[in-house]
Amino acid sequence: MSTFNTLDDLESGQRVLVRLDLNSPVEDGEVRDNRRFDRHATTVRELMEAGHRVVCMAHQGRPGDDDFVSLRQHADILAEHVGRDVGFVDSTYGESAVEAIESLSDGEALLLENTRMTDDELPEESPEEKAETEFVKTLSPLFDAYVNDAYSAAHRSHASLVGFPLELPAYAGRVMESEYEANTAIASREFDGQVTMVVGGTKATDVIDVMNNLGGKVDQFLLGGIAGELFLRAAGHDVGYDVGGMDLFDDQWEANHETIESLLEERGDQITLASDLAYEDENDERAEIAVDEIDEKDRGYLDIGSETVSEYDPVIRDSEAVFVKGALGLFEDERFSEGTVGVLEAIAETDCFSVVGGGDTSRAIEMYGLSEDDFGHVSIAGGAYIRALTGEPLVGVEVLSRD
């Protein structure tokens, strides 16, 4: 168990710098509400009600991606969940940010601009190096305490996550505390029966790394999403290529194909790939094709097919524990939700121990009317939770636990 301090240890009336993870789906420039706002609102509300001056930091997307946008909309969505005003300043540590921080009153909150819009936030460096950045050196003197609530980003060694705890007394927020406890318990839990992991989503590099380290703990991997297509590509099928302006496959293929190939060679019997895939036909409708019949690389696929769903279903029902990381298709579009929803329904209907992770994936639970009570734990973390599954420490948690 960790030795970090929590909000219970925080003295009243402090100037508190809080790192949240509000990284959200963005559709046509519009930020979609999701349970990260709702969960983090608990921490922010508690701090405001305790009379602290609360300054929040968060990131959105990665530079160069379509979802790399300002946090202006996030401030409004967060305010709705907190039930109080949350101000916004379009600077992370520039003059206007410093002014806004200094003019805050007790019990008020403010959100700073996307941390990834500063050069100091990325790339990954040691906590000691991050603590020396201008970003950390400028903001630290304005605060009495630092609170990290961003469990779901705690696997990244970025300035806002690992630099400040070296400069300020550091505490875990309520989300950090509860996710850490649930996900650490997963690593030490022993299961007698079959353990299955459903792997999908867009961050194939994250999940493939972890699959490589999870062999001993997981009996069956069921694949979909981008990782699933990359495995099909390695197995000789004409899928998993960037077509029509997509930018999801080719770079991740370059980075991971050797690992994928050796996983298929050494542990192929533990890895089940889709036997059919769904795509959008010329009438904008869902159409399906068996992977064995695909002989052109010119089409994008957006979900696993119905045949695959019916093959994955009994594997889930026979499992004692099921872990989900990443959606099996573009579930935000109802036509391509069948894979993700089918798998989640099978889990909800059985009494296996289950964890559903991923900021985006967990959103499918409420979008399609499933009940969170039917799952063991719904994590708002994706990459951080699967690392916890392997027992790998998270740098953002480790640095909070330092004396």
Ligand SMILES: Nc1ncnc2c1ncn2[C@@H]1O[C@H](COP(=O)(O)OP(=O)(O)O)[C@@H](O)[C@H]1O
């Ligand atoms: N075949 C696909 N094509 C495009 N997007 C996909 C596909 N399969 C899954 N996705 C997308 O993956 C997203 C989840 O990806 P990721 O960020 O890796 O997982 P999480 O947020 O659950 O950690 C979902 O929003 C879903 O739309």
Ligand SMILES: O=C(OP(=O)(O)O)[C@H](O)COP(=O)(O)O
């Ligand atoms: O959404 C996140 O990760 P996740 O999709 O693995 O849950 C975190 O905000 C980390 O984002 P990043 O993977 O761009 O560093």
